[in-house]
Amino acid sequence: MQHELEKLIVEQYRIIDFLGAGLGGETYKALDLKNEQLVALKVLSLQQTSNWKILEMFEREASILAQLKHPRIPDYLIIFR
Secondary structure, eight states: OOSOTTOEETTTEEEEEEEEEETTEEEEEEEETTTTEEEEEEEOOSTTOOOHHHHHHHHHHHHHHHHOOOTTSOOOOOOOO
16 A cells, blocks of 8 residues: 555545555545545556556546546546656
């Protein structure tokens, strides 16, 4: 796990729980402190990635998610580096 519970990410998201990990990074349950909304936060570590193709796939996944609108798919909010 890259991030500790309760860690603050970009001064807006507080990590609540670790949800899982895969080739594309780690996913956390987090709280958006600006609006008190629960969010899924996916993190890709460039330090642990030796294949730049993974970064390309991560950015493509974000782009596709930003276009999808469905009640069972989380809304895309932001990508930050």
